[in-house]
Amino acid sequence: MHGEAIFGRLSGSGSVPARSAGYNQITLNCGMNNIYLTSRMNQAKLRRIPIEVPLKEGTADMSGTLIRTVSPVAARAAPRSAWRPRLGVLTRYASPFFLVLLWQAACSTGLLSTRLVASPAQIVATGWSLTRDGSLQTNLAVSLARAGSGLAIAFVAGVSLALISGLSRLGEDIVDAPLQILRTLPALALVPLFILWFGIGETPKIALVALGSSFPIYLNLHKGIRSIDPKLLEMARTLGLSRARTIRDVILPGALPDLLVGLRFAVGISWLMLVVAEQVNADSGIGHMMMDAEDFLRTDIILVGLVIYGLLGLASDQIVRFLETTLLSWRPSHRIARSA
Amino acid sequence: MNAVAQVTQGAGVPSRDDAAVLVHGLTRRFGDGPAVLDRLDLAIAPGEFVALLGHSGSGKSTLLRTLAGLDPVTEGSVARPREVSVVFQESRLLPWKRVWQNTVLGQDGADRRDRAVAVLEEVGLGHRIDAWPLTLSGGEAQRAALARALVREPAFLMLDEPFAALDALTRLKMQQLVSDLWTRHRCSVLLVTHDVDEALLLADRAVVLERGRIRTDVLIPMDRPRRHADPRFEHLRGVLLESLGVHDG
Ligand SMILES: Nc1ncnc2c1ncn2[C@@H]1O[C@H](COP(=O)(O)OP(=O)(O)O)[C@@H](O)[C@H]1O
Ligand SMILES: [Mg+2]
Numbered sequence: 395m396h397g398e399a400i401f402g403r404l405s406g407s408g409s410v411p412a413r414s415a416g417y418n419q420i421t422l423n424c425g426m427n428n429i430y431l432t433s434r435m436n437q438a439k440l441r442r443i444p445i446e447v448p449l450k451e452g453t454a455d456m457s458g459t460l461i462r463t464v465s466p467v468a469a470r471a472a473p474r475s476a477w478r479p480r481l482g483v484l485t486r487y488a489s490p491f492f493l494v495l496l497w498q499a500a501c502s503t504g505l506l507s508t509r510l511v512a513s514p515a516q517i518v519a520t521g522w523s524l525t526r527d528g529s530l531q532t533n534l535a536v537s538l539a540r541a542g543s544g545l546a547i548a549f550v551a552g553v554s555l556a557l558i559s560g561l562s563r564l565g566e567d568i569v570d571a572p573l574q575i576l577r578t579l580p581a582l583a584l585v586p587l588f589i590l591w592f593g594i595g596e597t598p599k600i601a602l603v604a605l606g607s608s609f610p611i612y613l614n615l616h617k618g619i620r621s622i623d624p625k626l627l628e629m630a631r632t633l634g635l636s637r638a639r640t641i642r643d644v645i646l647p648g649a650l651p652d653l654l655v656g657l658r659f660a661v662g663i664s665w666l667m668l669v670v671a672e673q674v675n676a677d678s679g680i681g682h683m684m685m686d687a688e689d690f691l692r693t694d695i696i697l698v699g700l701v702i703y704g705l706l707g708l709a710s711d712q713i714v715r716f717l718e719t720t721l722l723s724w725r726p727s728h729r730i731a732r733s734a
Numbered sequence: 735m736n737a738v739a740q741v742t743q744g745a746g747v748p749s750r751d752d753a754a755v756l757v758h759g760l761t762r763r764f765g766d767g768p769a770v771l772d773r774l775d776l777a778i779a780p781g782e783f784v785a786l787l788g789h790s791g792s793g794k795s796t797l798l799r800t801l802a803g804l805d806p807v808t809e810g811s812v813a814r815p816r817e818v819s820v821v822f823q824e825s826r827l828l829p830w831k832r833v834w835q836n837t838v839l840g841q842d843g844a845d846r847r848d849r850a851v852a853v854l855e856e857v858g859l860g861h862r863i864d865a866w867p868l869t870l871s872g873g874e875a876q877r878a879a880l881a882r883a884l885v886r887e888p889a890f891l892m893l894d895e896p897f898a899a900l901d902a903l904t905r906l907k908m909q910q911l912v913s914d915l916w917t918r919h920r921c922s923v924l925l926v927t928h929d930v931d932e933a934l935l936l937a938d939r940a941v942v943l944e945r946g947r948i949r950t951d952v953l954i955p956m957d958r959p960r961r962h963a964d965p966r967f968e969h970l971r972g973v974l975l976e977s978l979g980v981h982d983g
Binding site for chain 1: 818831869886
């Protein structure tokens, strides 16, 4: 870490963003006689580290690239910042880990009845046996298929409707008002109606997921399209871009961040819808597995189901996050987050 | 107004036939408000560099937007070349396109990237070709905006306070750059600015917009590169400041 170089661009007396290993974000502030290094480490408090000016060579060219060797003061600070995240991970998960231990201890000593809640060890054992006899995979596959197809329908419907109402005034008049009214209905209240309409097969479940998750996609994409910077649209006009080109190069990429926000909400809602749909009427799926277990007082199976739902939610959130970092790589915040 | 100003005034106005840009009787009002532009006349010769001065709110941007085709012509007439480019105070780059893609936005052809590289090098941005716009400094972003304007080879270039948001040092460099680019490309230029020195450094002619019309039209007959120390510079500075209602010692 010693003699670590900081590369930055200096202009006048402003703040200069710079990057270096171990720092998420560094700002160099140049005064007349001193340089301050401000760094934001892992959302920790903003720190100001004064550096004695150990300028090795060259002079501060007002607009050139500054390549300087960090003084021992800053160099000492660097290792701390490099190992703080690891310590952070430990402290972050220490408390949940301790709680699980406590839970296990309470079950083992009989303090907590396994009729109310199974012990962590029991959950793991049950999860393993359900996996071995294949019932867990079967139910999981069914649930995934329902959520996946519902979400796919929601995506197509939400995006199409948002494009119609976002790109034309007439479309907005036709599409937006009914949707704004519909969205105030709690989608779950439609369960009885859906069962009446679609029976008890896959259709009502997929339809429920699709209905619930189209709204966040529609609403966010619509908002994104409508809130494109008018100055960029004006620029497109002065450049002589056709309407189709403007939509492709300006409007859609500009609304993409909002679409991804909507997608993230949609994924969360799709699991919620699925849980309800599978618990109300189903003969397969994770929700059904849990409802079945209730009849036999199998809290362990119910908890396995809960864990699965939790993992599914976590995994899908990670996928959307991954989409955001890859598709929105033009955002500086993502670049810094990834390089840290 | 003193003698020299009288002599130079109006002397450089091109005749109606050989003008690249011709505005005649242009009137523009917003709603029921007073006319922002009031029967305005302006002619710019091919290859001429005109600086447009005026107080904030005097209608400079309105005139430029009308010339750019962003605002409609409701009263009067405007004639201008087909190939025009505009650079605004903000660079208005698309954040999701790389610098070179921004430069040739809306341009076709297999050599798009080569053309982008060439023009970016011309404006001194050859090292940031593949950068994302949000990572550029203010000066770099304006260079990219200039490159985007130039790659279209405009016959008429409009600049609306392009350096107003830059720091003093960067502004000097950008003025130099614009001067060099204009020497090479020789398109007509309309530079909106509130900086009298900037107008005197760059333009062939300075016009002052006041109450909806061009009230002062001054030739700047100095050789380039220009120096502040030039006595004519000092004199013209006084003339322009006076027409702007500012009196400096
Ligand atoms: N879109 C608009 N709607 C209403 N008034 C406007 C609009 N654009 C400009 N104006 C008015 O026109 C006048 C001239 O504006 P502008 O051309 O932007 O001035 P300048 O660029 O010289 O500072 C101002 O009084 C401004 O309030
Ligand atoms: Mg303006």
